[in-house]
Amino acid sequence: MSGKMRILTSLVVIAIVAVALGIFIVRGPGPLDFAGGTKVALADYRAGKPTGVPAKLEKASLVERGEYLAKAADCMVCHTKPGEKDYSGGLAFKLPFGTLYSTNITPDKDTGIGNYSDQDFLNAVQHGKRRDGARLYPAMPYTSYTFMTDEDVLAVKAYLFSLPAVRAKAPDNTLSFPFNQRWAMIAWSAVFNPDTRFAPDTSKSPEWNRGAYLAEALAHCGECHTPRNLGFALDNRKKFAGAITTGWRAFNISSDKATGLGNWSDADLISYLSLGHAPGHGAASGPMGEAVDHSFSQFAPEDIRAVVAYLRSVPPQPSPDLPATTAPVAPASHKDGVTADARGKMLFAGACASCHGWSGESPVSPMATLTGTWAVNDPAATNVAQIVLSGTKRHTPDDALSMPAFGEAYTDDEIAAVANYVTARFGAKGSKLTAKDVAGLRKQTAE
Numbered sequence: 383m384s385g386k387m388r389i390l391t392s393l394v395v396i397a398i399v400a401v402a403l404g405i406f407i408v409r410g411p412g413p414l415d416f417a418g419g420t421k422v423a424l425a426d427y428r429a430g431k432p433t434g435v436p437a438k439l440e441k442a443s444l445v446e447r448g449e450y451l452a453k454a455a456d457c458m459v460c461h462t463k464p465g466e467k468d469y470s471g472g473l474a475f476k477l478p479f480g481t482l483y484s485t486n487i488t489p490d491k492d493t494g495i496g497n498y499s500d501q502d503f504l505n506a507v508q509h510g511k512r513r514d515g516a517r518l519y520p521a522m523p524y525t526s527y528t529f530m531t532d533e534d535v536l537a538v539k540a541y542l543f544s545l546p547a548v549r550a551k552a553p554d555n556t557l558s559f560p561f562n563q564r565w566a567m568i569a570w571s572a573v574f575n576p577d578t579r580f581a582p583d584t585s586k587s588p589e590w591n592r593g594a595y596l597a598e599a600l601a602h603c604g605e606c607h608t609p610r611n612l613g614f615a616l617d618n619r620k621k622f623a624g625a626i627t628t629g630w631r632a633f634n635i636s637s638d639k640a641t642g643l644g645n646w647s648d649a650d651l652i653s654y655l656s657l658g659h660a661p662g663h664g665a666a667s668g669p670m671g672e673a674v675d676h677s678f679s680q681f682a683p684e685d686i687r688a689v690v691a692y693l694r695s696v697p698p699q700p701s702p703d704l705p706a707t708t709a710p711v712a713p714a715s716h717k718d719g720v721t722a723d724a725r726g727k728m729l730f731a732g733a734c735a736s737c738h739g740w741s742g743e744s745p746v747s748p749m750a751t752l753t754g755t756w757a758v759n760d761p762a763a764t765n766v767a768q769i770v771l772s773g774t775k776r777h778t779p780d781d782a783l784s785m786p787a788f789g790e791a792y793t794d795d796e797i798a799a800v801a802n803y804v805t806a807r808f809g810a811k812g813s814k815l816t817a818k819d820v821a822g823l824r825k826q827t828a829e
Contacts, residue, residue, distance in 0.1 A: 410618055451534050487542055491547070507530065607624060631765050658674035663754060664752075664757060720812070739752075770789070798819065
């Protein structure tokens with residue numbers, strides 16, 4: 383080999399190594415790598431069955447099992463536009479580079495998935511590949527669903543195909559170049575989709591493994607609660623440390639005691655996931671409220687406990703931008719406490735105080751208590767502003783306690799003022815939202 387050829391070969395090898403190293407650094411660890419135990423194939427796991435449905439449904443029909451799994455995977459929320467038929471698609475996802483619309487996954491043959499074979503459906507859910515060969519964008523969380531077993535994916539398909547076919551074509555996406563190039567998802571998936579099924583960890587309990595399957599493969603908790611890396615994939619070096627998702631803050635759900643779940647009791651977590659409320663911690667709202675109403679509240683009690691057991695094991699990840707302590711109960715009189723933002727106080731008096739109380743302890747319902755909640759202790763006031771804009775949109779047995787939306791009644795400047803007042807009075811540190819900030823939040827959640 384000539385000297386020039388050796389040099390060229392060396393440069394090629396160096397370039398390949400550099401690219402591989404770069405990919406390894408950007409991709410980072412997988413969602414379950416933190417556990418560090420010995421993984422085995424599902425067929426070789428002898429301590430129980432962490433996949434599938436809870437014991438009470440083991441002998442249920444395929445469609446019934448699929449219904450439970452579809453709810454656990456929270457399919458309906460993303461594939462249903464408010465006011466339209468379930469699973470008929472058309473829900474808008476506002477992104478910095480355009481808007482994506484969810485697809486119709488009813489069995490309609492023209493506008494839905496009625497022509498999908500079993501393999502077509504597996505390809506879409508686990509690999510992010512449509513029937514026509516086009517690649518799906520990762521707004522469809524196939525990098526989490528890839529951990530689902532074939533059996534569970536096909537049970538979901540059986541359930542969806544049992545539903546009425548709805549003819550509904552989703553609007554065209556409005557992504558700007560180069561994000562509108564679907565073919566680029568081939569390379570993205572090659573790097574960031576592990577394309578592997580769930581492997582139980584023999585060093586952990588059967589309950590932990592069930593919780594891991596539910597949280598990672600089905601409920602895809604990391605898709606909202608884990609920050610993104612440079613490639614817009616999950617950065618599992620900061621697993622469950624919290625992130626901004628569709629204009630809402632998904633809070634830290636790692637075991638960190640200051641800013642995560644470390645100081646929540648098991649009873650608190652079970653209540654929050656099952657009912658959407660935990661005393662002293664607040665009520666679920668926005669996307670998390672929808673996840674509770676349509677998904678977690680449908681879980682069997684033992685599955686909720688399994689998720690809690692799994693969350694307990696996730697290493698603590700601090701959220702430096704959040705206060706380590708929450709504010710105490712505010713004074714009972716409106717004359718005491720924070721009065722710096724007179725306009726915010728006036729708005730709170732007119733629209734908020736009757737339900738939330740001047741002390742933050744609601745005279746109406748524990749669901750409306752502000753004291754101790756994550757939202758009011760976030761100095762960015764993201765979720766406070768969003769709740770004022772959009773309301774809680776809960777679908778609980780007692781909808782009378784849901785908060786109405788004030789987005790059309792108040793200007794951006796007024797919403798900023800009331801949010802700043804609320805965080806200053808009831809939180810550890812007052813926010814400094816501006817009308818421009820609120821306008822940005824509106825754009826991310828507007829239908």
